[in-house]
Amino acid sequence: MPKDSGIGASSKRREDVRFLTGQGQYTDDINIHGQTYVHFVRSDVAHGKINSIDTSAAEAMPGVVRIFTGADFEGIGGLPCGWQVTDRHGEAMKEPAHPVLAQGKVRHVGDPIAAVIAESLEQARDAGEALNIDIEELPAVVDMKAALSEGSATVHDDLGDNLCYDWGFVEENKGAVDEAIKNAAHVTTLELVNNRLVANPMEPRVAVGDYNRANDESTLYTTSQNPHVIRLLMGAFVLGIPEHKLRVVAPDVGGGFGTKIFHYAEEAFCTFAARQINRPVKWTASRSEAFISDAHGRDHVTKIELALDADNNFTAVRTETLANMGAYLSTFAPSVPTWLHGTLMAGNYKTPLIYVNVKAVFTNTVPVDAYRGAGRPEATYQLERVIDKAARELGVDPIALRRQNFITEFPYATPVAVEYDTGNYVATMDKLEEIADISGFEARRKASEANGKLRGLGVNCYIEACGIAPSNLVGQLGARAGLYDAATVRVNATGSISVMVGAHSHGQGHETAFPQVVAEMLGIDESMIEIVHGDSSKIPFGMGTYGSRSIAVCGSAMVRATEKIINKAKKIASHLLEASEADIELKDGQFTVAGTDKSCAWGDVTLAAYVPHNYPLDNIEPGLEETAFYDPSNFTYPSGAYACEVEVDPDTGKVTVERFSAADDFGNIINPMIVTGQVHGGLAQGIGQALMENCAYDENGQLLSASYMDYAMPRASDVPFYAVDHSCQTPCTHNPLGVKGCGEAGAIGSPPSVVNAVVDALQSAGHNVTHIDMPVSPSRVWAAMNS
């Protein structure tokens, strides 16, 4: 029997009422009396020296309030990077200055040069056109290999070259890995590109800065996944505003996918400028602006080698990756190709020796940072592609080759520093074979062939490290922030509850799923519980939502706080029931005395807490409100097996996804419907990356795919009905809910199976095609078939 409330129930998403009826309150819906509008004048060249900016004509334009340039930010902090990577030689990564408005040079198309504040947006744009900006164009650094070559132009002249870091992991294993590859019975090598993506949340970024001169308080309303992180970074490192004078609010946010984690120049600008002009300053990105100012994702070029012994056991993996950082280091950029990528290179397999080398490169392109999955999709893609290639080279079944090499005993310490607590890769693969009807594939292939189409089947596994993250561990790895989370459970006098959480919901459904947990623990109705998030003045200092961490980390804090509530409530109940505390039981919202028929209701206890007439004031404080901070002791390791079936039109090269099946192990599940929805969305993004999405620059650093005319987003008709199953559950062993997180799985796990399927389809027709880079567009497939 499916439950109809509490943990495990598919409760309907309560937030959808306001979203679907147009009553969400997004940042752009916030308008403050006296508000001004800022228009950022952005570089239209990828690399150039700013000779001069003459603002005089523009200042005289109607409605102009004030114009800022980089000169106004001298002496003010630049945008900080939140993670410091140490390279193979023990040196810290190179960390360039990242001014709020360009100083001296522009470094990518979209780099903000000046900010025009006016009474209306159109006036600001008019004045922006009247600015006289003299930029001397410099040769653009675009291709990563060229960027590292001798004599390349430099993005940051003071750094000497374009290499941010040269990271080796695990460096001590390098010799042994080289040796194992040399002595292997078989080595499969694959060179591939993990294509650059634009996140494209439905809501573009927005920032509204406000300043209250009376109490010297600044407020920033912003489209963020983590308001406290922004408050910390912007307050402490950029503008020098102490926390008690700075409030950051992230109201309803229309999708993030990672790109709204980071602290952006526009946020700092609006907060700064509001104080300078003593009026609110609003910025709303246009979609065109989003393409050239939101941090992009992925953009790795990798060579991977997989060594096998004569029995097809994996003996070693060696990779070399170039990772594009773009023109500046975005907030968490350095961590993505290193700790979020290298640590996952074991995948689901007991490969004993692994060595990962990553060179991070500066180029004259938009900064690159975390995007749904962040590092883990890059790891999964290369590993699952090279395994597939190995299976074909060896003439063995790709599923059997994977099964043979599965990790089967847990906990399992990988050779790349992480310890998987639980998992059952055999079970998810069994489930996949069932839901994907793998055994029926040959018949479906025949049917496709009868219609003149080539059909292919691609399978892959994935593992991810989620629930980010143990603070002490990430601190050792270079994180400049803690990664715990926090929750305050405030029980009101009549028994209703407000839970203030550090996680931020921007599509994940926290407002529905989090109450299910508290309701389950207390035995009261979900509707009595409300989640408060997104406002630094209302919630405890939590770290926000990314890395599939919300329920695993913040949810755990909420459980701990609720446990404290239960403890205290039992004390109050024992007083009211005149019984020993040890005998009090809480069930279905009733406190009872074990072995008696004495009871009192949840509401009796909560009322007593706030109207403490009959109350043990000598022993306990009145009120019923508890906060807990939770710092996980390990990552969580969701895993699964995915299968994709494609049809390829041999005349045009067009690929259609006919079937897609996902068997995931997310540990325990709070709301199965929401989890299914998260997987659906992730799959659409993964299929989008595999077949369609391509953020491309030309050799001058101009963005070729700068709008939806050229950047192909997947649409409903591009994806099939999915078969999604998450009944394989090995609960996480180290968090109280046994949950692992499900937000990124779909995007991490799906690209390799799509490409594996296309290669399978082409080989079925005798084409000697072993790889096609993503996006596997019709023209690329056609070119591969005809090469």
Place this chain on the structure above:
Amino acid sequence: MYNFDFEKPSTIADAVSAMAAEEAQALGGGQTLIPTLKQRLASPSKLVSLSGIAEMKGVCEADGGISVGGATTHATVAAEAGAYPALAALASNIGDPAVRNRGTIGGSLANNDPAACYPSAALASGATIETNSREIAADDYFQGMFTTALEEGEIITNVRFPIPEAASYQKFEQPASRFAMVGVFVAKYVDGVRVAVTGASEDGVFRWTEAEEALSGNFSADAVEGLSVSGDGMISDLHGSGDYRAHLVKVLTKRAVAAAS
């Protein structure tokens, strides 16, 4: 957007006089023009909306052909051009519902985007473009990407299509915009077959005359089998090379012939 004046006349005559103003521009469905204005890539002094002119709207049958008012939306053509099924099918597959309910045939032909669908239908049908001042044969009308025979201020009031015995439009969508990466319109008339190709050429819509000759003798997909299209002069971009587009021209021509009804 820059500021502009706005007029919405209800007759062609009034529209023509409104268009006499310097830098005035016609506004059809605005599906191309409005985004251009938003990006500040155009700055007309005045927009003259054609959407209030009843005599420029709707589809009617006349003299073995159909006649489509210049301000008729794609959705209306899709619904009402049943007498010319290939044309109705083409219209029903332009953009999305919002685009089809606003965008017009006149706007599409005046704009002559190299990837637009309608130009291929007009050229393959040997349509006649009627304007406020003259009639222009399709063969004379299209003059290269975004270039037409229209004079400054001239308004497309009506488009006449002779109805072929059989026709089909095959569109291969560019993955991002879903405009035609290549679109081929094949129309078979008593006096011969016409094949017009959109999306592919750097010179905009064109007639594939070799295929026309082959198909006029033998209207079957096999007839084009031996022909080849050169990739020279074909559009080459992020989405595909000139050679790929050239290849698609042939694939889609064969499909259009096979599907023609």
